[in-house]
Amino acid sequence: MSKPIxxxxxALARRFNGTLLRQGDEEFAEARGIWNGLxxxxxxxIARCRNVADVQAAVRAAxxxxxxxxxxxxxxxxxxxxxxxxxxxxxxxxxxxxxxxGKNRRARFSGGCLLGTVDxxxxxxxxxxxxxxxSHTGAGGLVLGGGTGWLNRLHGLSCDNVEGFSLVVADGSxxxxxARENPDLFWALRGGGGNFGxxxxxxxxxxxxxxxxxxxxxxxxxxxxxxxQSWRDFMPQAPDNxxxxxxxxxxxxxxxxPSHARGRAVASASALWVGDxxxxxxxxxxxxxxxxxxxxxxxxISFLTLQTMADAEFPHGRRYYTKSGYFRxxxxxxxxxxxxxxxxxxxxxxxxxxxxxxxxxxxVDAGETAFGDRSSPFIVNLLxxxxxxxxxxxxxxxxxxxxAELRPAMTPGVYVNFMSGDEDDRVPEAYxxxxxxxxxxxxxxxxxxxxxxxxxxxxxxxxRSGRSD
Numbered sequence: 001m002s003k004p005i006x007x008x009x010x011a012l013a014r015r016f017n018g019t020l021l022r023q024g025d026e027e028f029a030e031a032r033g034i035w036n037g038l039x040x041x042x043x044x045x046i047a048r049c050r051n052v053a054d055v056q057a058a059v060r061a062a063x064x065x066x067x068x069x070x071x072x073x074x075x076x077x078x079x080x081x082x083x084x085x086x087x088x089x090x091x092x093x094x095x096x097x098x099x100x101x102g103k104n105r106r107a108r109f110s111g112g113c114l115l116g117t118v119d120x121x122x123x124x125x126x127x128x129x130x131x132x133x134x135s136h137t138g139a140g141g142l143v144l145g146g147g148t149g150w151l152n153r154l155h156g157l158s159c160d161n162v163e164g165f166s167l168v169v170a171d172g173s174x175x176x177x178x179a180r181e182n183p184d185l186f187w188a189l190r191g192g193g194g195n196f197g198x199x200x201x202x203x204x205x206x207x208x209x210x211x212x213x214x215x216x217x218x219x220x221x222x223x224x225x226x227x228x229q230s231w232r233d234f235m236p237q238a239p240d241n242x243x244x245x246x247x248x249x250x251x252x253x254x255x256x257x258p259s260h261a262r263g264r265a266v267a268s269a270s271a272l273w274v275g276d277x278x279x280x281x282x283x284x285x286x287x288x289x290x291x292x293x294x295x296x297x298x299x300x301i302s303f304l305t306l307q308t309m310a311d312a313e314f315p316h317g318r319r320y321y322t323k324s325g326y327f328r329x330x331x332x333x334x335x336x337x338x339x340x341x342x343x344x345x346x347x348x349x350x351x352x353x354x355x356x357x358x359x360x361x362x363x364v365d366a367g368e369t370a371f372g373d374r375s376s377p378f379i380v381n382l383l384x385x386x387x388x389x390x391x392x393x394x395x396x397x398x399x400x401x402x403x404a405e406l407r408p409a410m411t412p413g414v415y416v417n418f419m420s421g422d423e424d425d426r427v428p429e430a431y432x433x434x435x436x437x438x439x440x441x442x443x444x445x446x447x448x449x450x451x452x453x454x455x456x457x458x459x460x461x462x463x464r465s466g467r468s469d
Contacts, residue, residue, distance in 0.1 A: 004065040005044035008088055011061040018050035018094060031091065032083060034072075035136075038319035038392065039080025039421065043070070048091045052166075052174060052200045055111075058090045059198065060172040063450055070453045071198050074114050074138020078322055079421035081194070081453045082141075090198060092140070100125050105206045106163070111199045113139045119307050127206035128303055130155045135308045136316070140199055145417035145455075146191045146371045148379070150306060153359030154240045154274050155207050159190035159371055160364055164203035169196065170450040178203075188441040191371025192431075193416050194454040195438070196445050213273040213280035214301050217293035218251065218266045224339050225332075227267055227291040228354070232330040232378070234287065240359040241275040244287050248338060250348035258295060265342035269293070272306070313349070314385070321384035321396050323403035324418035325410040326376035334409045338380075341402045346394040347386035352402075355379045370438055372430045373413035380406065381418050416455040427455045 001009070001022065012020055021028045022045055031046050044067075047058040062069040068087030075082040075093075083089055092112030099108045102125035109118050116135030122128055130151035132142050147158020155161065164178040165186065175197070177186040188196055219227045231244060238244065246267050253262045271287050273280025277300060288296055314320075327334065338352055358377040366374055382402055384395040414423070414430045428435050435457075442449075443459040452458075 001044055002086060004067045005086070005088065007065040008061040008067050009045055011064065012047060012057055015057050016047065016054055018054045019048040021046040021048065033316065034075040034080065034082045035316045036078060036080055036320045037317040038321060041080065041083040041085045043084055043089045044086045046089045046091050048094055050094055052168065055090060055168045055198050055200055056172045056174065058088065059168050059170065062088045063170065063172070069450065071194055073112055073140035074136060076137045077141060078320055078417070079419055084453060095200065100127065102127060106203065107206055108201055108203050109139060110201055111140045115139050115142065115307065119304055122206055123210065123304055126208055126210050128209040129204050129206055130161055131158050133307070133310045134314050135311055140202070141194065142417060143202060144189060144193050144199065146415060148355070148415070150243055150272055151207070151209065151274065152357065152361050153243050156360040156364060157371060159369055161205045162190060162202055163205060165189050165199050166201040167197035167199045170446040170448065184441050185445060188370050188438055190369035192438055192457065195442055195451055195457045197451065209274060209303050211300055211302050212306055213277050213284055214306060215271045215284040215288050215296065215298040217269045217288045217296045218261060219291055219293050220261055220264055220266055223291040224265070224267045225335050227269070228335045229332070230290040235356040236358065239283070241273050241280070242283050243272040245270060245356065246354040248342060248352040249350065250345060252348070261294060319386050319389070319392065321399055322381060322418050322420050323399050324379065324381040324414055325407060326373050326413045327378035327380065327409065328376040328411050330378045331409055334406055337402065337405050344398065346398050347384065347391060349385040350395065350398065351383045351385065353381040353383060367434070370431065370434050372415065372432065373411065376411040376413065379415065419455055424456070427457065430455065
């Protein structure tokens with residue numbers, strides 16, 4: 001254990017209500033694990049906080065000792081920012097309280113909550129919070145980066161539906177941020193990531209959703225470009241209730257996939273309708289009829305089922321690497337490049353994810369939150385997903401090469417929750433015209449860049465000195 005970690009441990013041991021874990025402790029090996037196995041790290045100390053006072057104590061101890069510090073909610077950071085080697089992890093996994101006000105359609109949830117924690121509590125009242133698509137994702141990190149998922153076209157991004165934050169900032173004090181209280185900080189927290197403090201509670205709006213109409217289909221071979229063109233042309237006029245997107249991958253060799261499709265490149269479509277089932281049937285039938293689809297399924301499913309459908313595809317411990325970007329228009333050459341890349345895909349679980357935002361997301365003014373570009377609705381996420389460390393170079397190269405081929409047609413911008421840890425140079429690109437305002441907020445609330453394990457916005461002093469911490 002390093003001397004700074006020893007100092008932090010000694011300071012915390014006197015006034016910590018939670019659990020302090022060091023290497024060699026029985027629970028340490030499991031506690032240090034994070035979702036992305038490509039970026040496994042070994043911290044010097046894990047502080048599992050029980051309450052806000054513990055978070056304050058951990059921040060103050062780490063600040064005084066000069067210890068590199070990571071914040072862990074669900075451990076789901078693609079870039080591996082949920083942990084660090086030899087430093088301190090402030091772990092919020094024991095802070096998972098949810099309080100629902102069903103009458104006013106509001107909820108409060110603690111900073112360590114998973115999406116599944118929030119969903120389970122809100123669904124007891126027939127309500128839902130617009131969030132992500134994997135239930136074991138940490139809600140806090142997802143919301144702070146923006147938050148895309150099944151309900152966004154109808155109800156906006158996760159960050160658009162936050163009405164207040166309680167957080168511990170770099171000096172260890174607790175602040176509240178809302179439209180009326182610390183409004184500059186409130187603006188920055190809605191999309192600006194973990195740059196400004198440890199959020200210990202979120203106050204959010206909810207919507208009445210208990211079930212949805214959901215359909216899937218796959219297209220193969222020459223039908224893949226056709227169906228992507230149809231999707232591109234249809235979605236700009238689609239109603240907000242419809243979310244239709246694709247995952248381009250290799251069909252698995254399983255019984256529920258037709259034998260002629262197994263092991264082949266496919267465009268796997270998912271079409272979701274939230275609202276009147278009769279109208280939803282018509283729209284889902286229509287979009288899943290394009291370009292000779294196979295293996296069509298359609299049914300009404302519960303919202304909780306929807307929110308857990310993707311869990312098995314993205315388990316903890318696999319190796320993940322991404323590159324992502326926006327398109328204002330999704331041209332035919334880009335479609336051709338994507339389809340061609342499937343011929344050289346190194347892992348059958350790699351995916352090219354295609355989503356269309358628009359809807360309620362696009363109706364929020366560009367300056368209302370720190371979240372990045374809303375004017376280019378097509379999102380492409382190139383997701384490497386594999387098990388064997390021997391495949392690291394091949395899978396990362398496949399993602400990087402395809403991204404380099406697509407990037408000239410993209411608009412500037414990137415969704416920070418889809419960024420890998422080697423993309424520091426793209427952080428200003430993510431925020432563009434909001435960048436200077438974010439730097440000013442960062443400088444006010446974290447002038448020494450204590451919270452730097454994130455898609456980092458450096459404070460002014462660090463920027464002027466060229467320091468990268």
